Amino acid sequence: MSHPVLDVIHARRSIRRYRPELPPETLLRTVLEAGRAAPSGGNSQSCHFLVIRSAAVLSRLRALVEACFASMEAGPDTYRSLRSSITLSKRGGYDFTLGAPVLVVAANQRGYGNALADTACALENMMLAAQALGLGSCWINQLHWLDDAPPVRAYLEALGLDPGETVCGGLALGWPDQSPAPIEHTGNRVDWIDADVELPG
């Protein structure tokens, strides 16, 4: 079935190459408003977004993140993506922002049980809004992993993160400089239950 919303959902891909110029203010505000309109547990609306457009701030953040990862060691059980951030940082020149001109840091209240779920709803709304407007986006998780790394934490608090907030995720945003082909989704299993099933035992 075809519908403009469904078309946007199915056309979205994570963009990992961006043009350097900043998208217009009105487009960025529209993306952020889509995030703010997301559902939240108990209508808490407690997400907090830091929208970083300063190239100088992005550059400082990149350096702090690279230094943090470079000081870490990956073990046999280290999550694959985290291992890759550590390896690339040790090599030098690691850019966790993927060269995007805008980074949205998405935070929520520490200890709030729906923090990740609410933030994911908001970030997905933003990814779809970006797609609808011709912008590219990609979820960026490095600041979530480094939420408690003192130098990164201190800098994010200097940028406006509240000490009671935890970084749940992030979003690279900008004009895409690549057009990845759609991917086939074979995971995310679905079971349909259409007939009565008796209780076990």
Ligand SMILES: Cc1cc2nc3c(=O)[nH]c(=O)nc-3n(C[C@H](O)[C@H](O)[C@H](O)COP(=O)(O)O)c2cc1C
């Ligand atoms: C919770 C979450 C964390 C992710 N973290 C990163 C990340 O840190 N860096 C990155 O390049 N992509 C990240 N991604 C993007 C996924 O790699 C991507 O969604 C997946 O490979 C499917 O590709 P698609 O988004 O193009 O459909 C993340 C996605 C999600 C939902």
